[in-house]
Amino acid sequence: MIRFALAGLAANKVRSGLTMLGVLIGVASVILLLAVGNGSSAAVKNSITALGTNSLTVSSGAGGGARTASTVKKLTVEDARALADQANAPDVKSVAPVVTTSAAAVYGDISYTPGQVIGTYPAYFETANQKIATGDYFSNDDVLNSRKVAVIGSTTAKQVFDSEDPIGKKISLGGTPFTVVGVLATKGATGFNDPDDVVIAPLPTVQNAFTGFGSVSQILVQATSADTTTAAQSEITQILMGTHQLTDPSKLDFRVSNQTSLLSARESTSQTFTVLLGAVAAISLLVGGIGITNIMLVTVTERTREIGIRKALGAPKAVILGQFLTESTLLSVLGAGLGVAVGIIGSHFSVVGIKPVVIPSSVFGAFGIAVAIGLFFGSYPANRAASLRPIDALRHE
Amino acid sequence: MARRSRKPQPAAAVTPAGPPPPVIRVRGLTKSYGHGDATVHALRGPEDPVDGSPLGVDLDIEQGDFVAVMGSSGSGKSTLMNILGCLDVPTTGRYLLDGTDVGHLDEQQLSLVRNRKIGFIFQSFNLVPRTTAMAQVELPLAYAGVRAAERRRRAEAALALVGLADRADHKPNELSGGQQQRVAVARALVTAPAMLLADEPTGNLDSRSTEEVLAIIDGLNATGRTVVLITHENEVASHAKRVLRLVDGQIVSDLRQGPVDGPPPVLAARQSATRQAGQLIGGAR
Known part of the structure; x- marks a missing residue:
């Protein structure tokens, strides 16, 4: 069955390649962008330890409440x-x-x-x-x-x-x-x-x-x-x-900031950044999935006659369904596999001064989601192919 | 080809014990397309003498028979063939294939019937593209769940029978029309189906390839395989033991050209000729 599917994909190398490229980019970008986000928060964590957790910074300026500059000591x-x-x-x-x-x-x-x-x-x-x-x-x-x-x-x-x-x-x-x-x-x-x-x-x-x-x-x-x-x-x-002769603790003209709290604020910013990057990557993965649907629909239409022949030879519905599902899943598995490779290789290079740190769960997650997308988006065209009446399929030109 | 099909001795092979049940029994079969005034009856049979409504086609085909269905285009012969092949369902009527009423079968069972009982040969060959001849012939066996080694053995035998053992690794685009049709014949017979359905098998072939393919079909029929062949050429129809003519969805003539349990007429004539020749040349073998 996998051999049949491979032969089917090989028949249209450029088309299969481009579809796989879509999935590849989706998976690679999920892995890479999450790694960049993760890397930047790891860098923040490093700088927390580098600054020392027991240091405090006192700086002048109004900590809270409005206060005119002249009264600031x-x-x-x-x-x-x-x-x-x-x-x-x-x-x-x-x-x-x-x-x-x-x-x-x-x-x-x-x-x-x-x-x-x-x-x-x-x-x-x-x-x-x-x-x-x-x-x-x-x-x-x-x-x-x-x-x-x-x-x-x-x-x-x-x-x-x-x-x-x-x-x-x-x-x-x-x-x-x-x-x-x-x-x-x-x-x-x-x-x-x-x-x-x-x-x-x-x-x-x-x-x-x-x-x-x-x-x-x-x-x-x-x-x-x-x-x-x-x-x-x-x-x-x-x-x-x-x-400074102040009595009201809510109206201070200085700020005492804890390095840790300062940096944890920065860390949460970089986490938001990670989520944002992840969302963008997830969208590109989804687009890759829709690409699979599109290509499989084209393939089904193009091979309607072949489906008719197979049905005339006694192929049960499940076999036709299986064949097209295998093809679409194979597309997504290959695309996702290459995407994982590209993502991991890409994460060895630093992006805008941030050393990406690959999150292992993002690799499995992206791969799993890509395969699931292949199954999900492939099932519609596959089902359409399997439900064709043999006589209609055979007459199709 | 003629030499190969001479091997099985038809007279000895077919020894029916009593009258076998017909492979095909069709009663009151009609097929219409469209609705209301636009209804087209592709198959109608004789009209009811009282109200003029179509009564449908009745047809019995015996085991081992070689039937040619003739008719001009639009006569309903392709529709009949599609229904007999379980590719299409009749509007009304009953169809018993090998004693089974296929009208009651679901999609799953129909694909099983197509796989086990019917071998198709199409005018346009209908080979699966980009697939080697061997894989083509193995395909119906694969759908039947036959194991790989057994599949290969039977596919090789079928290809040898049509004289294409040395072309097993060729894809359709590497084969001539005649060779493609012979692969299709091998594919049709590899499951040892109850009958072969051939829809204008020689319509796209030159005269030499036509000869070859018809010789194979003759040989298959001679070994007891039921053959239903659709054609509009008298030349092709002359190979059949029985010729049906369809006009406007009705059988207008039913002519028997040879006995059901004898060899097909053309083969019989050639055999008597080659037997004489064989006595002269091939005696030493």
């Missing part, structure tokens, strides 16, 4: 000092005020603008999960003495120094010379921005050269453990309400 280094007080905030392990700016880095005749120039305390490295690959971190001593030293990210190092060893070299940031003391380990892009494209220098040095000694952009706080982040969060809120 900016975060200052004093706020950071208050948070570092062990008596008031027992769950806070370390505090790092952060200022960010942008400046061109010049080395020799190379000028390159890194993504961010960050001024902070050494505690930042641990809190933000930034590890040194070569050289060393700058020290508290460097901060106290406003030394012009910097730690640079791996992307920046590659752009500015190419293959040269950056340690000990001087780069000019906005006219101020900085000595590179360390290069950070590569964290890898999360798909949205490059965390390796940074220059990190002591806070007072950056304030002196760029931002001035006013406010800071953020205060990065590390809780003593992942379990105490909630406690640390409320301690921070209490302390900052004190320093």
Whole structure:
């Protein structure tokens, strides 16, 4: 029976091939698009662990409720000092005020603008999960003495120094010379921005050269453990309400955000994205199924006479039905099989910076659905073929 | 071909014990198309002397007979053939095939009857495209559920009988018209059906192929196979033992040309001729 079906399909190679292509694209796109969606949420998960689950970010700005800009008190280094007080905030392990700016880095005749120039305390490295690959971190001593030293990210190092060893070299940031003391380990892009494209220098040095000694952009706080982040969060809120002279907890001029909650929001976004991609792919699979119906109808019409001959030779209805169902199922099985292969091969390439991660259930699911579609959409033409009266079928020209 | 069909000795093969029941018994058969005033009676039989309504065709065909049905186009001979072949159902009347009333059979049983009892030979060959001769002949056996090895053996025997053993792997488009029709004959006889139905089997063939195909059919009839053949050529009809003429859905003449249990007339004549020749040349064999 399968041999008959194969011969039937081989009789119209181009047509069968194109129909299979429809199913192939459907199945491959289901697998591939779901893998891309899954890959992007996996990347988000990775960046959660990369950022550290026990870090908290304090940033200025209205957390809730309308509030005019003039009444917003900016975060200052004093706020950071208050948070570092062990008596008031027992769950806070370390505090790092952060200022960010942008400046061109010049080395020799190379000028390159890194993504961010960050001024902070050494505690930042641990809190933000930034590890040194070569050289060393700058020290508290460097901060106290406003030394012009910097730690640079791996992307920046590659752009500015190419293959040269950056340690000990001087780069000019906005006219101020900085000595590179360390290069950070590569964290890898999360798909949205490059965390390796940074220059990190002591806070007072950056304030002196760029931002001035006013406010800071953020205060990065590390809780003593992942379990105490909630406690640390409320301690921070209490302390900052004190320093900012606020009484109403619903009208804060700062925000304490938990990295985990921030990223879980991003993860749910990427899940929505996955569902959307899956829906698009499912539609293309459905279109492939309709393609099968179309081709099988054409085949039935074209082979009406052959069906008549077979009936005259005594083929029972079930055999004719079986033959055409086998053909359509074979089309979908072959198409789906090739689609699975293409999907899995395709997922080895990264798409728009996202490394696709194949979901095994999507492979079986897409294959199963494609085969079911072949059976379902093939049954109508097959039934039509089997129900033909032999005399009508034989007379068909 | 003539040599091959000489092998079975017809006189010894057919020894009927008493009168066998007719293979085909048809009573009051009519077939009409359309409704009301536009009704066309493709088969009507004689008219009722009282109200003029068609009484239908009555027909008996004995086992081992070779019947030619003649008539111009539109005479109802193809309709008769389709009904006899269970491809079409009569409007009224009873049809007993080998003692079974096929009017009561459902679709499933009808396909079984077509498979087991009837072998078709069509004017346009009606071979399954893109299928080798061997597979064509195996097809009815496959539908009958015969096992592969047995199927192959019987298909080979049938192809050998029509002289196409060396063409078993050829597809229809690689065969001449005569060869295609011989494959169709092999396909029709491979299930050893009660009767062969041939609808103008030589209508699309040249005279040489016509000779070959008719010789095979003669030979099959000589071995006791019932044959119903539709034609409009007198030349072809001369091979039959009995000739029916249809005009406007009625049998207008029924002529017997040879005995039911003898060889077909043309073969009988040739046999007597070749027997004489064989005594001269082939004596040593």
